[in-house]
Amino acid sequence: MASQAQHALHPLFFPASLALIGASSDPERIGGRPLRFLLEAGFTGDLYPVNRSGAAEIQGLKAYKSLLDVPGTVEHAIIAVPAAGVEAALQECATKGVRVVQVFTAGFAEIDAEGARMQQRFVDICRAAGMRMVGPNSLGVLNPSTHLIATFSTALNGLRPTSGVIGLATQSGAFGSATYGMATLRGIGLSRVIATGNEADVDVAECIDYLADDPDTRVICAALEACKDATRLRAALLKAADAGKPVIIMKVGSTEVGAAAAATHTGSLAGNDAIYDCVFAECGAHRTASIEDMLDLAHFCAVTGGLPSNEDIGIMTGSGGIGILMADCASDLGMALPALPDSVAAGLREVVPFAVPANPFDTTAQVTSVPDGVNRVLQAMACDEAPFATLFAYLAHIGLSPTRFAGTEQGLIALHQAHPKQHLVVVMLSDPQVTRRLEAAGIAVFADPSRAVRAVAGAARMARLRRQLHRLPAANADAAAQPPLPQGLTEHQAKALLGEAGIPVLPEQVCDSPARAVQAADAMGYPVVAKIVSADIAHKTEVGGVMIDLADADAVAQAFDTIMARASRAAPDARIDGILIAPMVRGGVETILGIHADPVFGPMLMFGLGGTAVELYKDVAFASAPLTPERARALLQSVRASALLSGWRGNPPCDTGALTDAMCRLSAFAARHAGQLAGIDINPFVVQAQGAVCLDALISTR
């Protein structure tokens, strides 16, 4: 594939020539181990050990005192010298015209500020030379297809890689070794492995981008500790989704949200994890919490070669109990077990008349007395009218007896060939050879019923995410041109700005005398609300600065004086702009709309419902700004309390169109002002049977 060969990282995995700077004769040292691995594996390119000691030979290869002494070109260089020597080695690489360099040496930005400065100089050298760098503090790369084992991971001592279709990109080398080890022990093959370390230049996102192009890689596993470039990560994930490659991600580490974010209530709810979850899902990637789950799902995708087209499943089982166990697990994970169509039920009745044609379908022991019974049942369930994209067959431990299983095995393989679009998952204890044959035919095999269901649920979820990808528009050129947002906006000013942005606000008025207040109230109609307006009073209610349900002119005039008196008592030095008069809003459902200005991912819209749902149950959802109407509707649905908006307990349904419209407009406003915003809270945003309106707003700037 042309695009892959042109990729900047191509020489990292397919170098015609590779130099190891700091090569050691001791096959156990960091400079010796990669050389040993490369030699043992039979790396197919040119291999040049470099050591300034001037040894003529290292591990049987001709050695060079300097990289510059190496004849011809060097595409890929590894630097494994002490920290103090790395800069000089990089300079040599730049001079030599190396295309990609890996720096195994540690002790830079991960240690201290001086290390960070040194690391920045490495980047400068690379940039100037047009050379790419992996690391420093990286553990290396693997490409089994070219026998490239360019790593010093001791995991390679005992475990040689199996070639496969799963690519793995990880920041942490230890995480990479653990995943590599678990995969290899299970016989799961890998196409490429890369550990990016400090990511001074190449990051996991760029590796995902490479793997999305790589024809040998059909499934991508990635592990992040932190994302530094959100645009690159989003683009890489979307590219993989567009290439039809599942991306399974682990995000390790719950770092604190930056201090700036805590400026708003929204910010305090925006856990780092929630934002990562949101961005991964928007870009079609599935996050798992354990290495084993990641491998289960990746292997499932690799074996079956595609994602199930829906989240519905059918289950055939010889055991009612196991069938229900799987059904319960599926239901917990959001999958459905649709009823069997009449045609399927009729087919099943022909094979096993005594069994009830339900889903899960319990064959009962009768199936054992029917010649070829299991296969005939599966044929009936796998017919094209079956409404489920995945069919599970629970076959107990029969796979442990390859001879007895032979007929069923052939039947399963034929069945899957006849219905290649339906995923076929066999759950049984199985001889490794049997498993391998079924997997080669595209049939997934699991021992534990719950793990089987979990993997399918993950794959089906990815398919759904892919149908709902959220693509952000290219950074708005207008954004920089926006007039700066003023600092210290009052509630009234914030609402005015939001009103200009198309968010519905009340026709409220700031008044400087009881007479003006009465005049305003007369104009808008009673009852009204009166609130103190002062940038110096953050908590209006606490100083008695809010009076509601004012029914007539007298009440308004009196409220003006009362609030002024309370405010001057409670906050004698506050600058007071006046009293805000606004119509009193009754009824409707209180929601919260917010913007969290994420330091990594930019403005994120938050949606939740008022009351304890947000605080106690964290029942809120985030979306990257700006939102499309589709994304807004999906966001709405993803909040559990949204049930309150659709006619809860006999109340009229709320105007969710007005709500999603406000979400889109607020998110667009935030995207336009991304650089200046610290956060926004619209709380409450009241959604009524007709329309919706912002009752209070806070805009916090940087």
Add this chain to the structure above:
Amino acid sequence: MASQAQHALHPLFFPASLALIGASSDPERIGGRPLRFLLEAGFTGDLYPVNRSGAAEIQGLKAYKSLLDVPGTVEHAIIAVPAAGVEAALQECATKGVRVVQVFTAGFAEIDAEGARMQQRFVDICRAAGMRMVGPNSLGVLNPSTHLIATFSTALNGLRPTSGVIGLATQSGAFGSATYGMATLRGIGLSRVIATGNEADVDVAECIDYLADDPDTRVICAALEACKDATRLRAALLKAADAGKPVIIMKVGSTEVGAAAAATHTGSLAGNDAIYDCVFAECGAHRTASIEDMLDLAHFCAVTGGLPSNEDIGIMTGSGGIGILMADCASDLGMALPALPDSVAAGLREVVPFAVPANPFDTTAQVTSVPDGVNRVLQAMACDEAPFATLFAYLAHIGLSPTRFAGTEQGLIALHQAHPKQHLVVVMLSDPQVTRRLEAAGIAVFADPSRAVRAVAGAARMARLRRQLHRLPAANADAAAQPPLPQGLTEHQAKALLGEAGIPVLPEQVCDSPARAVQAADAMGYPVVAKIVSADIAHKTEVGGVMIDLADADAVAQAFDTIMARASRAAPDARIDGILIAPMVRGGVETILGIHADPVFGPMLMFGLGGTAVELYKDVAFASAPLTPERARALLQSVRASALLSGWRGNPPCDTGALTDAMCRLSAFAARHAGQLAGIDINPFVVQAQGAVCLDALISTR
């Protein structure tokens, strides 16, 4: 142990003599397979094949035409004849004085009503003879210690049992085969296995009771589809807990709650699963959702020999990322990572001065340059001052290199001998021999970090449950003597009954005229509330039958007439008892107290907080009635929204003592009337800064 040998099920596992009725010469048939297994395994007791064909010999053993022809006693008989012959075979067993009989034959209560009647006759035969029966439709038992393989499970074809300390009791034979197979493939040994099938007599609870006595069994796994005898199940689980044996349960199948239960709001919230979860936890048993999780936890308990004394953990890791992965997982599962005490930190600084002495403790690469570094770090962390009951060591893949690992292995074993009370869990990829040696020394070994944490979390939770066992008093002799509850109680009558039971209610009064209403209001003080009283009007608010905040006598008199007029308009035929006048209650937090009369487990108290929390988030908890004050306090804590009761957002803390007192009294009332109650809703039960009070109540009888 005397108690075990005296147990009714002892001859099931330790028969001196065993007869197989329906024995077959074909080693693949249901009547032939057990005989083959017993012969191959070398069963140590006397073995008698019985077949009415009159064959002289079956599978090389002398055969008998009738059980009655067998010389001497037969302690344990297996019946594997066609359904029509089972009754006669049971009669023969009874005549012969068999102590325990297993009926493998299926086709009884699981099929139809006639089958159920036949099954009941089997029970009658057994009861009359003092003989115990496993099944019908059971898959058999295993006792590796006596080479007893009395099952026809084909799982035994390839997988011979490994003797161990985990006992398994399961209703479903298929579930038993799956668990047995997965355990045996992993090298996890079992002490006893039993599949109880239809449970006409012996049920899983009685098997747990046996395993609690059995000295060879140290950990109990159980799988239920339904519990028929709650008293027996509770007693068996508590007995196992008292014997110090962890019980790990799977409950498969979410059957619907009986129709009677839906009589109340509480009933509709009492999912079957929630009730089982509650009862298991009250009796110290831990429920898992997958077979693999069950085996992980059981094996952990078997290896370590006890439960961690607290839910705090320490983590040593050479990889920051994996450490955080494990810490995140632990925190999700409710475990804490306490800070390292100064003494531990000082010890760590001596070994690896560059590493930050935090928890998780990342040794950094420095540890590799310290002789015996890993062991010295672990010694520092395992010192007796360490506040965590479990210490994890993440050691990557070093266990795959037994020679390199030898020193660390010795160090780990010595360390655990020095600190036997602290659980030591090694997470690494490991050679099976290395794993076996560590496990033999009481050290748990896991490959996947998340699975390691999950197992420890389950064990630590069980230890907590054991400290909080909820023992119900013996069935109250008074219960039967209670006067029957009247049918169709009005709100006022329900409250009066609850008031007598000690639940705080308001001094309210039913009045038949405006004058009486005013008189009542004057006596209790204003404001008051007026409500229609009629057993025929279920939804008072909908007919306009409730008026609140009545400030004076005029308002009360007017409300009386208004409500009466509305009621006669809305429900002209309703019998109206009058108007209820009650003091108006302001403030406080609304909670819900309910009783769900569970058809299996009896009266269960439900607690939740008012509003959407209960409906949307199912944030409610159940406890078996009657509650002790301790159980009531734990129940309160287990509801997330209880945070609202302890001074939420600057409100005064509520009187939780009054709340838990009401829980205890309500549950005692329900226990007294267990046979008559369908359910109770007290909604709302308002908890104030001082005291608490029931504002509305519904008692529903059978």
